[in-house]
Amino acid sequence: MKTQIKIASVAVLAAIFAGAAVAEETKKLEIEYPKPLFAGTPKQIRTDNLERAPVEPEIMVPAGTENIAAGKTVTSSDDFPVIGELEYVTDGDKDGADGSYVELGPDVQWIQIDLGDKKTIYAVALWHYHAQARAYRDVIIQVADDADFIENVQTVFNNDHDNSAGLGVGKDKEYIETNKGKLIDAKAITGRYVRLYSNGSTGSDMNHYIEVEVFGK
Amino acid sequence: MKWMPIVLLAIIAIALGLRLPKLADRPMHHDEANQAYRFGILLEEGKYEYDADDHHGPTLYYLTLPIAWITGAETFAETNETSYRILPVIFGLLLIAGTPLIKNGIGKTAVVFAALFTAVSPAMAYYSRFYIQEISLVFFTFMMIASGWKTWLTGKTKWAILCGISAGLMFATKETSIIAYAAMFGSLIFTALLCRRDKSTALSDGAIIRASNLRNSLFALSAAGLTAFVLFSSFFTNLNGPLESILAFKGYIARGTGVNTDHVHPWYFYLQMLTRYQFEGGPVWSERLVFGFGLLGSIFILLKKLPSNIDLRLARFLLFYTLLLTLAYSVISYKTPWCILSFLHGWILLGGIGVASALNLVKRGIASTLKTALVVGTVIGLSIPTIRLAHRTVFRYAADYRNPYVYAHTAPDFKNLVKRISEIDAVSPGEKELYIQVIADPDSTWPLPFYLREYPRVGFWTTADAVPEQPEPDIIISSADFETDPEKYLSEYYALRADTLLSIHISRPLWDAFIETRK
Numbered sequence: 081m082k083t084q085i086k087i088a089s090v091a092v093l094a095a096i097f098a099g100a101a102v103a104e105e106t107k108k109l110e111i112e113y114p115k116p117l118f119a120g121t122p123k124q125i126r127t128d129n130l131e132r133a134p135v136e137p138e139i140m141v142p143a144g145t146e147n148i149a150a151g152k153t154v155t156s157s158d159d160f161p162v163i164g165e166l167e168y169v170t171d172g173d174k175d176g177a178d179g180s181y182v183e184l185g186p187d188v189q190w191i192q193i194d195l196g197d198k199k200t201i202y203a204v205a206l207w208h209y210h211a212q213a214r215a216y217r218d219v220i221i222q223v224a225d226d227a228d229f230i231e232n233v234q235t236v237f238n239n240d241h242d243n244s245a246g247l248g249v250g251k252d253k254e255y256i257e258t259n260k261g262k263l264i265d266a267k268a269i270t271g272r273y274v275r276l277y278s279n280g281s282t283g284s285d286m287n288h289y290i291e292v293e294v295f296g297k
Numbered sequence: 298m299k300w301m302p303i304v305l306l307a308i309i310a311i312a313l314g315l316r317l318p319k320l321a322d323r324p325m326h327h328d329e330a331n332q333a334y335r336f337g338i339l340l341e342e343g344k345y346e347y348d349a350d351d352h353h354g355p356t357l358y359y360l361t362l363p364i365a366w367i368t369g370a371e372t373f374a375e376t377n378e379t380s381y382r383i384l385p386v387i388f389g390l391l392l393i394a395g396t397p398l399i400k401n402g403i404g405k406t407a408v409v410f411a412a413l414f415t416a417v418s419p420a421m422a423y424y425s426r427f428y429i430q431e432i433s434l435v436f437f438t439f440m441m442i443a444s445g446w447k448t449w450l451t452g453k454t455k456w457a458i459l460c461g462i463s464a465g466l467m468f469a470t471k472e473t474s475i476i477a478y479a480a481m482f483g484s485l486i487f488t489a490l491l492c493r494r495d496k497s498t499a500l501s502d503g504a505i506i507r508a509s510n511l512r513n514s515l516f517a518l519s520a521a522g523l524t525a526f527v528l529f530s531s532f533f534t535n536l537n538g539p540l541e542s543i544l545a546f547k548g549y550i551a552r553g554t555g556v557n558t559d560h561v562h563p564w565y566f567y568l569q570m571l572t573r574y575q576f577e578g579g580p581v582w583s584e585r586l587v588f589g590f591g592l593l594g595s596i597f598i599l600l601k602k603l604p605s606n607i608d609l610r611l612a613r614f615l616l617f618y619t620l621l622l623t624l625a626y627s628v629i630s631y632k633t634p635w636c637i638l639s640f641l642h643g644w645i646l647l648g649g650i651g652v653a654s655a656l657n658l659v660k661r662g663i664a665s666t667l668k669t670a671l672v673v674g675t676v677i678g679l680s681i682p683t684i685r686l687a688h689r690t691v692f693r694y695a696a697d698y699r700n701p702y703v704y705a706h707t708a709p710d711f712k713n714l715v716k717r718i719s720e721i722d723a724v725s726p727g728e729k730e731l732y733i734q735v736i737a738d739p740d741s742t743w744p745l746p747f748y749l750r751e752y753p754r755v756g757f758w759t760t761a762d763a764v765p766e767q768p769e770p771d772i773i774i775s776s777a778d779f780e781t782d783p784e785k786y787l788s789e790y791y792a793l794r795a796d797t798l799l800s801i802h803i804s805r806p807l808w809d810a811f812i813e814t815r816k
Contacts, residue, residue, distance in 0.1 A: 213797070
């Protein structure tokens with residue numbers, strides 16, 4: 081009888097330990113990471129005017145809406161552009177070649193358009209640079225009633241997702257520059273001054289503007 | 298007073314100033330990262346096998362080993378940009394310091410000016426900071442010529458063996474060495490023909506027909522073959538390597554004629570770089586100092602108006618060698634800017650001869666001291682803008698696509714992507730524990746494997762279909778057209794090259810943790 085009890089006890093203990101062993105048998109999931117594939121020297125591309133298919137919003141505007149920025153005065157945070165003139169921004173020339181864009185200095189810079197009077201703004205279209213695939217950083221567009229941007233400041237667009245420009249975290253997306261520019265719905269806000277910020281691009285630290293159109297009346 | 302060593306030291310100091318500082322500033326080029334990765338395998342696993350597909354010979358990797366030993370790096374992750382780029386810096390300096398080896402053939406003055414031109418040439422300075430094979434190939438080529446000249450002149454076996462080792466190292470460095478061999482052979486024939494016609498400089502003045510030179514030639518050939526065999530066979534562990542290095546020429550010849558390559562450029566590609574190059578309103582680049590004095594030297598050689606310490610036979614050899622090499626590289630459809638170094642060094646040596654010959658000319662007649670000072674002043678005066686250009690080439694425009702030596706280069710913005718990954722890592726629970734998926738073509742992958750070397754949980758896929766669904770990654774790096782769920786990932790663009798963008802997609806919890814640090 082004693083022997084039977086001993087055998088039964090050993091069997092029970094063995095079952096408990098075995099169960100515990102099964103329960104503990106877990107391990108960290110190890111992933112096999114594929115190694116990089118080798119490739120020869122990539123192709124050297126020096127110019128390529130992009131033609132991609134950017135998402136264009138459908139913006140409905142009242143009759144009589146026109147580009148109210150055409151030929152208007154442009155000022156900037158950089159008084160001495162590295163290349164080009166500030167007038168290029170509102171001269172109607174949207175070509176991507178040299179001689180059509182103005183280059184401002186590095187880091188956060190802005191240009192500002194004086195619309196002459198307080199206007200209702202339905203949309204803003206802008207072209208930074210489209211001779212290369214680039215995404216400009218911290219693209220922020222604001223409208224205000226005064227030149228110093230103190231009264232009635234409204235943000236139309238902000239893709240500064242990490243607040244590196246210091247004007248608040250933006251929820252809009254970064255986008256790649258193309259010859260079609262970027263069309264932004266301004267939702268019929270009112271103001272006299274339009275200010276556009278940027279903070280360099282994937283191409284360089286400099287800030288470029290080919291053209292800005294403000295649609296309103 | 299021994300003035301030459303002092304002047305050479307001053308030239309080396311200038312060269313160091315252009316080569317050594319800020320080695321890590323320029324982002325690694327696709328090719329540099331690719332080769333660093335291969336070196337990493339050699340460092341960690343002790344393995345190297347010659348791979349003819351898009352790779353050159355083994356010398357670069359083996360020569361990097363001592364640097365890793367000295368710096369104490371035992372893994373790929375422990376290396377950095379400087380660990381690699383210091384190697385071309387060393388070869389760039391050796392090329393200058395080695396110039397006096399042909400002092401007996403071109404004289405002290407030509408040696409000094411050739412050393413100066415090597416130091417200040419923008420191309421030489423730029424590629425002496427670039428972890429590719431080119432500058433070491435140029436050094437081994439020069440060593441072959443210099444030791445070949447010395448063995449021919451003295452009949453000494455030690456120079457013949459050095460000549461052979463250099464030839465073997467050339468082959469084990471880069472397949473384009475055969476273009477240099479062919480140019481040397483062609484030049485020898487032209488030089489011999491001219492010398493035969495010209496009794497005053499007959500080749501028999503030297504020792505080429507001596508019996509000892511036949512023996513030396515055999516020593517040189519044996520040393521060349523043995524050196525190449527040892528390296529291509531990975532020190533006798535991969536006996537297929539040497540054969541593969543020969544069979545690889547089938548592919549190289551096709552590529553040279555423009556088949557299966559993206560690197561076809563017009564015949565004047567290098568000529569533009571030598572004379573005048575400007576792109577998109579950027580600064581004007583040229584190697585005019587070197588090329589101009591090189592042409593002057595060529596004229597003096599053809600007119601046989603050389604100083605007495607310049608051996609016309611060596612001068613003629615250098616002239617024909619340089620012309621043939623320039624012609625060959627211009628005719629071959631496959632062109633990359635770093636290939637200019639091979640024949641540029643020939644023009645540099647001819648440039649040294651040009652200055653020495655001009656000085657010799659003005660030494661005669663009245664006011665010789667004034668005229669000498671005028672020539673030296675002109676050369677130094679012309680060198681100063683070249684030093685400035687070289688400075689801009691290696692620092693300010695080091696990765697600017699308008700620089701002619703910047704070719705399919707990683708954009709400066711790429712370092713912002715690397716910085717962003719570090720910032721995200723800093724707010725993640727573990728250190729270097731981020732699970733990163735790279736989904737991009739191999740062409741758009743490099744130099745990521747180098748910059749992600751400290752992250753063990755990185756996988757590289759070429760298509761999204763092949764990526765496992767679980768676990769979800771912390772970061773995805775992809776080509777710009779790849780889209781993720783905006784609820785789960787925040788996406789940003791960064792430049793890989795001037796016309797290629799990458800997207801980085803950062804998981805929302807990590808992004809939110811990061812943004813907290815920016816508030």
